[in-house]
Amino acid sequence: MRVTLFPFQETALAELHEKINKAHLMWSEKDPQVISFSAPTGSGKTIIMTALFEEILYGGSDNIGDPNSVFVWLSDSPELNEQTRLKIESKSDKIRVRDLVTVDSNFDAEYLEGGRIHFINTQKLGSDKLLTTKSDTRQYTIWETLTNTAKRIPKQFYVVIDEAHRGTYTSAQAENKAQSIMQKFIKGSEEDGLCIMPLVIGVTATPQRFDNLIAGTTSTVQKVIVPPEQVRESGLLKDRIIIHYPDIQLGADMTMFKGAVENWLNKCAHWKAYCERENEKMVNPILVVQVEDGNEREITRTDLGICIDLLEEAMVRKLLPGEVVHTFNDYGTIKVRDVEIHQIEASRIEDEENVKVVFFKMNLSTGWDCPRAETMMSFRSAQDYTYIAQLLGRMIRTPLARRIASDAELNNVSLFLPYFDKDTVKNVVNALHDSESVMPTETGTNKELITLGRNLAYSDVFDSMDKLITYRLDSSRKQAPLKLLIQLSRALTMDGIDLEAQKAVKNAVLSKMDEEIARIKESGDFDGRVASITGFALNTLTFDYGENAYSFDEATQTMTVTEFDISRHFEQAGRILGEGLHKEYWIRHSTRDHIEVKIEVIVLTSDTAAMERINAFAEEKFISLYENNKRSIARLNEARKNIYERLINASVQPIAIPWVLPDSIDFSVSDNSIKIDRHLYCSEDGTFQASLNPWEKGVIEEELKNGAVCWLRNLDRKKWSLEIPYEVGGVITSMFPDLVVVRADAQGYIFDILEPHDPSRKDNYPKAVGLAKFAEKHWDKFGRIQLIRQKKGLDGREHFYRLDMAKVAVRNKVRGITSNEELDRIFDTDAERED
Secondary structure, eight states: OOSOOOHHHHHHHHHHHHHHHHHHHHOBTTBOEEEEEEOOBTSOHHHHHHHHHHHHHHOBTTBOOOTTOEEEEEESOHHHHHHHHHHHHHHOSSSOGGGEEEOOTTOOOSSOOTTOEEEEEGGGOSTTSGGGSOBTTBSSOHHHHHHHHHHHOTTSEEEEEEOTTOOOOSSHHHHHHHHHHHHHHHHOBTTTTBOOOSEEEEEESOHHHHHHHTTTOOOEEEEEEOOHHHHHHHTSBOSEEEEEOOSSOSSOHHHHHHHHHHHHHHHHHHHHHHHHHHTOOOOOOEEEEEOOOOOSSOSOSSOHHHHHHHHHHHHTSOOOTTSEEEOOTTOOSEEETTEEEEEOOGGGTTTOTTOOEEEESSOOOTTOOOTTEEEEEEOSOGGGHHHHHHHHTTSOBOTTSSOOSSOGGGGEEEEEOTTOOHHHHHHHHHHHHHSSBOOOSEEEETTTEEEEEEOGGGHHHHHTTTTOEEOOOOOOOOOOHHHHHHHHHHHHHHTTSOTTHHHHHHHHHHHHHHHHHHHHHHHTOHHHHHHHHHEEEEEEEEEETTTTEEEEEEEEEEEEOOHHHHHHHHHHHHHHHOTTHHHHHHHHTTTSOHHHHHHHHHHHHTOHHHHHHHHHHHHHHHHHHHHHHHHHHHTSOHHHHHHHHHHHHTSSSOOOEEOOOOSEEEEEOOTTOEEOSSBSEEOTTSOOEEOOOHHHHHHHHHHHHTTOOEEEEOOTTOTTSOOEEEEETTEEEEEOOSEEEEEEETTEEEEEEEEEOOTTSTTHHHHHHHHHHHHHHHTTTOSOEEEEEEEEOTTSSEEEEEEETTSHHHHHHHHTOOSHHHHHHHHHHHOEEOO
């Protein structure tokens, strides 16, 4: 693959392999198999399927490839098939272009050819179509070709039904016709001579819709489901949808349009600054404008002339040819003012980099994807909220396929609705959550969802944070330490941080492999394992017709495994090791017999204890290599830092990373928010407001009264937040302490971690243990690390009592506790008041 899969995509890929293996074991002509692969729009279903095709054809870490496998990709649209074909071509570095075959009306073959992916769309499979009938030029119908292939190689034949983009038809009749053709592949069709396909994989965004497609079948159905929250965590989708609507019911549509243009231009400026700073390919945001319908006399009731005037006024220049386009059917190029607005196909918008503004009505299909579309304006009425939500769901993919850590503005999509009010905006939000797309973590109005910038009064505080650390835990699919170590060393060498890292790590790992192979040889087990690999006993069972009985011939014949099979197992061992280490070992021992060397690698990877020791060695090296280079990594651009972050997140052991706060953060303001001084981030007018519970409010007031310089409201599960690991029931999870308070002394700034915490919660003592272990490791980087409770003092008044893990005596007591009762006793003896 030319791209690295996200952890949730790797998990889905592994589950697909598991279900396919299970399906092959269960399959019979009377028990065909169906796999329902459901993943939300925006999750990269086609990329996951491309990786699956690669591994089925060419092998992966857990399977040997079968280059004769045959694939059919069925959808209800030739345009969607072409988009899929091009995506597979661009993302795969193994599947050849000539192996991506579009089945057209001239196609005629007895069997589908092995090693190829055949694209078929339902529109070519109607009873009146050339593919489905014999003629002087056609020997086999497509139905016969499919049946012949299914009966010839049932366990090498995969039919993929792309059901993810259904709903693009303008009539129920066309929709039903496409569905009935798809069902023929699942149920068979005696009339057409089509057998039931042995294995069907349904790729869908809505499991219920695919369930309807397979209703009434005799097939065994297995399911692979990608959870929406994992897609959100990946950074593939924007974090927020921010909806703008007018406070008063006046004719303010063009005022709102002007606001949308300003919002779009602001995004353009932010992207330009970011791409120049990070040396990224320029991202050119698009403004999408939904206009009203027209009539016989006019294209649209929306005044396009005023729109053009406002655009040019805001841009302070004339629009250039090709910058503004439309998708109105049957209109071609239209001229507004002196600007020519060309018609464009929806599928071309994303790749036409000069396109800046798109006018459309209702004809952008649900199959349209445009990550560059970051601001949308709709002149349509509130009754069109469902369609607006569908379209917005196609605009939430991130242009760089990752979250932008340094600028919160670039993780937002903005929607302007001049004809909506507070109540009808709720309809849009509800429709968004009911759509097939994964919605961002937050959806709300511009009054609720805001962006805060660094408070310039505390620039020196931000500068002093260069030694602080945090952790990042997520739902990543953990990877073997050996593979992570090699990938880390390669990245350090590529980035010029340590030019010898890759070579040194590779040599260290190969030496460890030598050591483990020598250990196996010294144990006396090696020869027996080699014998089981290179030869096996062939026993003879004879049926004597005269005696009408079986006899067992004890004489055995030893069969020698061929060099071809040894090489095949060697490649399989290489997939277990990863990163081409099997070949590196083979090269290191190139002066010896090559079969002997291959057998050593096969024996090594089949020894569980040896592989555990190698991975333990790799894990230790991985952590030390990262620790020694993390400051240099922190100075890389964001794209490269993202590579290291994914490696760290895939490690089994939590690893501390530098805590770097961005230039801006996203924040939510509720009706009960209050203004509080001296916050590290603030709005443009210099103020900050937040909703705090009574304990949090009381603690921060006490801190500010006692001379704190400034503070940070540390939000849960933000990519910029301070995160600390702790363990519950053997599972490592995260806490996000509520407050970070900054004090000053003669040596500079001190950063305190404060966690006001309700003692009745079940996670009370595990969090205390987590804070104690954090303090033990990182006492030199932070000041106070406190768990805080409010209770009555001897004076009968409520006070905050603080258990400070920065104190050695306190954390030594806390580290070993196993219950909330024990923590309560330590609070009684060691907690202190600071007011």
